[in-house]
Each structure stands twice: as C-alpha cells, then as structure tokens.
Amino acid sequence: MPSTYRVETFPVATPAASAVFITVLSQGPLTRVELARRTGLSSAAVTKAVRPLIEAGYVIETEDDGVRASVGRPANPVQVDGGRALFIGVKVTGDEVIAVLTDLCCRIRTARHAPFTTQRPADVIGLITALTEELIAEAQGLGVAVQGVGVAVSGDVDRSAGVVHYSPFLGWRDIxxxxxxxxxxxxxxTVDNDVRALTIAEQWFGGGVGCANFAVVTVGAGIGCGLVVDGRVVSGSHGVAGEIGHLPIDPQGPVCHCGNTGCVEAIASDSAILRRIREDTGRPVADSAEALQLAHAGTAGAREAYARAGEAIGRAIGAVVNLLGPERVIISGEGLAAYDLFAEHIRDAFGAAAFGAAARCEVTTRPLPFEEWARGAAAAAIQTFIGSEPR
Structure with a gap:
C-alpha cells in the first residue's frame, strides 16, 4: 500500500473520548461547555479528550464570534475535520455491489455500482476488492488516507468475528x-449486518440524531430492524438482535426460508407478497413493479396481499415498541415504493398492538437508496476506527 495510505491509530481510546468525539461528529460544532452538558462529563474530562483530537487534526476549533466562557476564555466551538481521513463503505445485495468513498463525517465523495451474476463468495469478494481499489486510487489523488473498509451484508453476521454465518439472499454460510x-x-x-450498519448512520447523521432510543425497520427483499438503546446500537450477545423479520406472528401462515411458520418476512417481504399475489390471482406476476401496478389498479388479491403485509409489519413494530419503548421508529427500505398500499394497515396494526403510552412512539418513513446503506457500512468502519463498538 502506498505510504500516503498508512493506516493510523485513533489518538484517543477511552470511553469518554469516544463519547466526546461521536457527539462532536454527529451534533457539532459545539463548545466544550455544551459538550460537557450533552455527554454528562466534567469540563476537565472534555478538555482532556479534545486536546489530543485537535493536536492530531481530527477536530478543529472554529471562530468564537465574540462568545466568551464564564471564566473569561473564548468558548470556541469545535467540530470534526471531515477531510482528515477517508473510509470505504460497501453494501452487498443479492445481485450488486455498491461501494462509496466517504470522509470522516460520512459524506459520500463518490460511488460505484457493479452487478454480478454469480454469488460465489470468491467472485463477490473479487468484485469488492476491485471497487475498493478504484476508490483507493481516487482517494490517493486527494492525498488523504483511507483508514478502513466497512462491508454490509444481510443476514446473521457476527461483527466481532467478521463472519457471515448465514445470508439467505446470497446463499452464504460461515464466510x-x-x-x-x-x-x-x-x-x-469491519463486516456488519446491513440494517445494523444503516442504523449507525441514521444515529449519527440521519433520522436518529439526538435520539437515545429509536429503531430502524427496513422493508423490501427482507424485513429487518436496527435498535438503538440508551444511545448504543444493539447487536446482542450473538449478533442477531433486532431480527423482527423472523418474529412468528401467524401460526397458520406460510413457511419462512428460516424454516419457521408465519414469520413477518414470510408475509411481508417482496418475494412473499409476489407469491401471495400469484396464488390469489393466478397471474404469473413477474416482479414487484408489476405487482404494484395490479394493486394500484384495484386487482382483487393484489391489494389484499399488501394489506396483509402492512398488518404484519405493524404488529412487528408494535412488538418492538412494547419491548423497548423507543421514541421513534424509522421505516425505510426499497419496499417503501408500496407504502401507500400498506401505510394504513401498518398504522392500524401498530395502534392495536402498542400497549398504553407506547402508542405515542413516532412512526415515520425515510426513503434511502442503497448508496445510503453503503454509507452505513462506512459508518461502521468509522465506528471501529474510533473504538466505539456496539454492544
């Protein structure tokens, strides 16, 4: 690797320093006084954390605009220098690799898309490598070091071991x-579950900024959920926290690819909706676009399939809210193209399932293209770099 791209060690590695840096990263510019208030740390601890970050160039001071601290010294706000380091994020779908080059603030500098026709791990890894090399070459022209790569894959992913135990859309096991x-x-x-990686990006830079407790629910090829509890993205003891797609809600429902019966994903995923429409209409519906056309045209069987999907998603969200009590649930994913068909059913099922004050949880939608999922992978790499691991 060229010397320009020497991998560095982040200058601070304590929980307090990580908390300070993440707060500046997601909410800056902030004064040291405001940093102390938002992190719950003492002023001395904030100053101790900020000093090496400034010396290493990861954090810079901005103009104070004449604002003075109570002790008479300038209350200069500090912010992250996004150009100080670059990261690569990769999202692997069932048929495409999307790679992005981001700065330290996870702003996308450039993106690459590459389809594949074989899901063999060696072939897909070769494509990931080729796209990464292209982005490294582009970063080299900027003269800024690439400090890490994040790869986001659907399924059962053990981030701590970097192993994909099972990815149903790729057919991978123990890679x-x-x-x-x-x-x-x-x-x-850093390899992480794709929804969990997206949740990191939403926590720091998107719809979850400032929320200590929220969830991201994704609908589309699968049904996923990322959880943030007390300001931390939760992965669980075995790396599968938030798998609401495999929450069984209908004992008489269809068999899921996981082997269980009546899972949310077996009812509400794109493939499940297509299968239900084909069965109920007798039509050889080719894809989701055709399914949407039939439903919007009022075809019997098509609208009912989306209604059933919406009910399943709403019940699953109700379960999440009852268990964790988040203040916000963000619905995203490619399945939002059909949101008008199942939004009412999601709301009704959620309202019926949510217990008491849990129904006050804000449920909102946020359409995000797959480049944003790759950005989530970059956010996971940034998280590893600064030493703030999920629990």
Missing amino acids: ALAELVSAATKLPV
Missing part, C-alpha cells in the same frame, strides 16, 4: 468475510 477482504485490500475491514 470469514472480514479476513478475506482485509487480505485482499490490506486495510482494516
């Missing part, structure tokens, strides 16, 4: 993806 991609790119690699 040591972090090790393989790192060996090919010569960079530190």
Whole structure:
C-alpha cells in the first residue's frame, strides 16, 4: 500500500473520548461547555479528550464570534475535520455491489455500482476488492488516507468475528468475510449486518440524531430492524438482535426460508407478497413493479396481499415498541415504493398492538437508496476506527 495510505491509530481510546468525539461528529460544532452538558462529563474530562483530537487534526476549533466562557476564555466551538481521513463503505445485495468513498463525517465523495451474476463468495469478494481499489486510487489523488473498509451484508453476521454465518439472499454460510477482504485490500475491514450498519448512520447523521432510543425497520427483499438503546446500537450477545423479520406472528401462515411458520418476512417481504399475489390471482406476476401496478389498479388479491403485509409489519413494530419503548421508529427500505398500499394497515396494526403510552412512539418513513446503506457500512468502519463498538 502506498505510504500516503498508512493506516493510523485513533489518538484517543477511552470511553469518554469516544463519547466526546461521536457527539462532536454527529451534533457539532459545539463548545466544550455544551459538550460537557450533552455527554454528562466534567469540563476537565472534555478538555482532556479534545486536546489530543485537535493536536492530531481530527477536530478543529472554529471562530468564537465574540462568545466568551464564564471564566473569561473564548468558548470556541469545535467540530470534526471531515477531510482528515477517508473510509470505504460497501453494501452487498443479492445481485450488486455498491461501494462509496466517504470522509470522516460520512459524506459520500463518490460511488460505484457493479452487478454480478454469480454469488460465489470468491467472485463477490473479487468484485469488492476491485471497487475498493478504484476508490483507493481516487482517494490517493486527494492525498488523504483511507483508514478502513466497512462491508454490509444481510443476514446473521457476527461483527466481532467478521463472519457471515448465514445470508439467505446470497446463499452464504460461515464466510470469514472480514479476513478475506482485509487480505485482499490490506486495510482494516469491519463486516456488519446491513440494517445494523444503516442504523449507525441514521444515529449519527440521519433520522436518529439526538435520539437515545429509536429503531430502524427496513422493508423490501427482507424485513429487518436496527435498535438503538440508551444511545448504543444493539447487536446482542450473538449478533442477531433486532431480527423482527423472523418474529412468528401467524401460526397458520406460510413457511419462512428460516424454516419457521408465519414469520413477518414470510408475509411481508417482496418475494412473499409476489407469491401471495400469484396464488390469489393466478397471474404469473413477474416482479414487484408489476405487482404494484395490479394493486394500484384495484386487482382483487393484489391489494389484499399488501394489506396483509402492512398488518404484519405493524404488529412487528408494535412488538418492538412494547419491548423497548423507543421514541421513534424509522421505516425505510426499497419496499417503501408500496407504502401507500400498506401505510394504513401498518398504522392500524401498530395502534392495536402498542400497549398504553407506547402508542405515542413516532412512526415515520425515510426513503434511502442503497448508496445510503453503503454509507452505513462506512459508518461502521468509522465506528471501529474510533473504538466505539456496539454492544
């Protein structure tokens, strides 16, 4: 690797320093006084954390505009210097690799898309490597170091081990993806579940900024959920926290690819909706676009399939809200193209399932293209770099 791209060690590695940096990253510019208030740390602890960040160039002071602290010294706001380091984020779908180059503030500088026709791990990893090399070359022209790569994959992903235990849309089992991609790119690699990675980006830079407790629910090829509890993205002891797609809600429902019966994903995923429409209408519906056309035209069986999907999603969201009590649930994913068909059913099922004050949870939608999911992978790499791991 060129010397320009020497991988660095983040200058601070304490929980307090990570908290300060993440707060500045997601909510800055902020004065040290405001940082102390938002992190709950003492002024001395904030100053101790900020000093090495400034010396290393990761944080810069901005003009104070004449504002003075109570002790008479300038209350200069501090902010993250986004151009100080670059990161690569990769989202792997069932048929495409999307890679983005971001700065330290997770702003996308450039993006690459590459379809694939074979899901063999070696072939997909080769494509990931090729796109990563392209982005490294582009970063080299900027003269800024790439400090890490994040890869987001659907399914059962053990981030701590960097292993994809099972990805149903890729047909992968027990792939040591972090090790393989790192060996090919010569960079530190973080591998995470795609919805969990998206949740990190939403927490720091999107619809979850400032929320200590929220959830991201994704609808589309699968039904996923990312959870933030007390300001931390939750992965659970085994890396599968938030798998509401495999919450069984109908004992008489269809069999899910996981082997259970009546899972949310077996009712509300794109493929499940297509299967239900084909069965109920007898039509060889080709894809989701055709399914949407039939439903919007009022075709019997098509609208009912989306209604049933909306009910399943709403009941699943109700379960999440009853268990964790988040202040906000963000619905995203490619399945939002059909939101007008099942929004009412989501709301009604959620309202019926939510217990008491839990019904006050704000449920909102946020359409996000797959480039934003790749950005989430970059956010996971940034999280690893600064030493703030999920629990």
